[in-house]
Amino acid sequence: MNSETMQAVTVYGPLDARMEVVPKPKATGDMLVIKVCRTGVCATDTSIYTGDSSFIRSGEIVYPCRFGHEYAGVVESVGPNVKNFKVGDRVYTDNFVTCGVCEPCKKGTDVMACENIRSLGTVNCWDGCYAEYMQMPERHVFHLPNTLSMDEGALIEPASISYDCFRGVTLTEKDTAVVFGTGAIGMIAVWLAKYYGAGRVILVGRTDEKLSVGLQVGADYVINTKKEDAIAKIKELSLSGKGANFVVETSGSPQALKDCMACAARYARISVAGFYERNLDDMPIDPLVLGCFTMVGAAGRYGNAPEVCAIMEKNPVKLTPVITHHVPFDKVLDVFQNAEAYNKTKIKVMITFDE
Numbered sequence: 001m002n003s004e005t006m007q008a009v010t011v012y013g014p015l016d017a018r019m020e021v022v023p024k025p026k027a028t029g030d031m032l033v034i035k036v037c038r039t040g041v042c043a044t045d046t047s048i049y050t051g052d053s054s055f056i057r058s059g060e061i062v063y064p065c066r067f068g069h070e071y072a073g074v075v076e077s078v079g080p081n082v083k084n085f086k087v088g089d090r091v092y093t094d095n096f097v098t099c100g101v102c103e104p105c106k107k108g109t110d111v112m113a114c115e116n117i118r119s120l121g122t123v124n125c126w127d128g129c130y131a132e133y134m135q136m137p138e139r140h141v142f143h144l145p146n147t148l149s150m151d152e153g154a155l156i157e158p159a160s161i162s163y164d165c166f167r168g169v170t171l172t173e174k175d176t177a178v179v180f181g182t183g184a185i186g187m188i189a190v191w192l193a194k195y196y197g198a199g200r201v202i203l204v205g206r207t208d209e210k211l212s213v214g215l216q217v218g219a220d221y222v223i224n225t226k227k228e229d230a231i232a233k234i235k236e237l238s239l240s241g242k243g244a245n246f247v248v249e250t251s252g253s254p255q256a257l258k259d260c261m262a263c264a265a266r267y268a269r270i271s272v273a274g275f276y277e278r279n280l281d282d283m284p285i286d287p288l289v290l291g292c293f294t295m296v297g298a299a300g301r302y303g304n305a306p307e308v309c310a311i312m313e314k315n316p317v318k319l320t321p322v323i324t325h326h327v328p329f330d331k332v333l334d335v336f337q338n339a340e341a342y343n344k345t346k347i348k349v350m351i352t353f354d355e
Helices: 043-050 103-107 150-164 184-195 208-217 230-237 254-263 286-290 304-314 329-337
Strands: 005-013 016-023 031-040 070-078 090-093 133-137 141-143 176-180 200-205 221-224 244-249 264-272 294-297 323-328 348-352
Touching: 005 329, 016 329, 031 090, 031 150, 043 329, 070 133, 070 150, 090 150, 090 304, 141 304, 150 184, 150 304, 150 348, 176 184, 176 230, 176 254, 184 200, 184 208, 184 244, 200 208, 200 230, 208 221, 221 230, 230 254, 244 254, 254 264, 254 286, 323 329, 329 348
Parallel strands: 176 200, 176 244, 200 221, 244 264, 264 294, 323 348
Antiparallel strands: 005 016, 031 070, 031 133, 031 348, 070 090, 090 141
């Protein structure tokens, strides 16, 4: 390699990911080049690698795909039109890139309606962050406070998904919040539920090692579905005795989605942040109607990332226990090729780069 090239990972097809030497991006116009320091491994990345992603079947993700969308780093160079960043600044970014010139972008009221929006490392792919360097326009880059580590900076993206689950939700000491799923998004939902004031926070999963981490980030109780009847236990533990007022489903398990409705109290809000990778059959709708539930999807959107960063600064409870593995970038392919070796204890794998 030389100063004009870098290493990056591209997925060429199912189970075909390659570490390659590719051209290093350039800082032109309003673009920044960011030296990547941490990249988080997401379940979506795994489904792109295996070919199981529904977005591949729909044609929204196309091979070859340079995947990866959770990262933090340091500004390496700035384009001539960049105004608010300089070389050496610590940064994180949005997980999408807008065109900046279409009507929604010009109005600025809903940039997610951009006619040419691209997602980092996924749908309509903007080259992702399993790479030594990233190129991003200034409008999607944010300063990472010195009080937060690079690990925490790379957690902002998954935290921004969890944060979306709470839009329009007010929690009080009388409320019971239940989270299904012990991945990073589920753990961060627990962390946020406690931060926002839920009187009781319950985490539901299948692995004791992961559930114990939930207790570190805010869960009052944990339920292992391999050992207990989750629905009965949730109703027993709920402050009202009638079930959860607020439920978050992050696991992508069809059974968990059914359980969300079964454990919910009347008028509950159910936020769904998991991808199921297929159409679901035998999903009961009558309980949704009869219970007067509100069920909403939750994903990234403009403005989430800096809001989450501000919470990370204020919340004395750290999220770093959800990082279960640190793997150097030159070993990144092992995370995908030998996934079974990580799965029992994995919550968030963080890829590390030379700083």
